Amino acid sequence: MKKILLVCAVILGFAFSASAQDSDKPVFKFNEEKHDFGKIPQGTPVTTVFEYTNVGKQPLIVTDVRPTCGCTIADYTKTPVKSGEKGTIKITYNAAVAAPFNKGIVVTSNASIPQKTLNIVGEVVAKSAGTGTK
Known part of the structure; x- marks a missing residue:
């Protein structure tokens, strides 16, 4: 029984020391993590910018x-983003196919959570043929 308690205490000690080290790491705070373009015309590329702030203590470096x-x-912002400063991720979607879409963008960095997924959604609507038929 004493061995079990000792093992649990050691495991908890490692967990607390690991979380203390993570508290110094950079942290993303996005203005939005999902952008809805709504209905967009086919053949017209659309762009949005995801803005983020580094709310951690160390510089935030987006690697991919x-x-x-x-x-x-x-x-995206390729230079380190210091604590309290902002960076951007610009996404352009090529609306070639008339259909609803939901696309993910995987962001890799040195943040406390090293991978984050942003999403863009919407519906590409076909341009009318102009034939006058309904």
């Missing part, structure tokens, strides 16, 4: 921003 499909292009 990877859209989950080739129809989405990402650009």
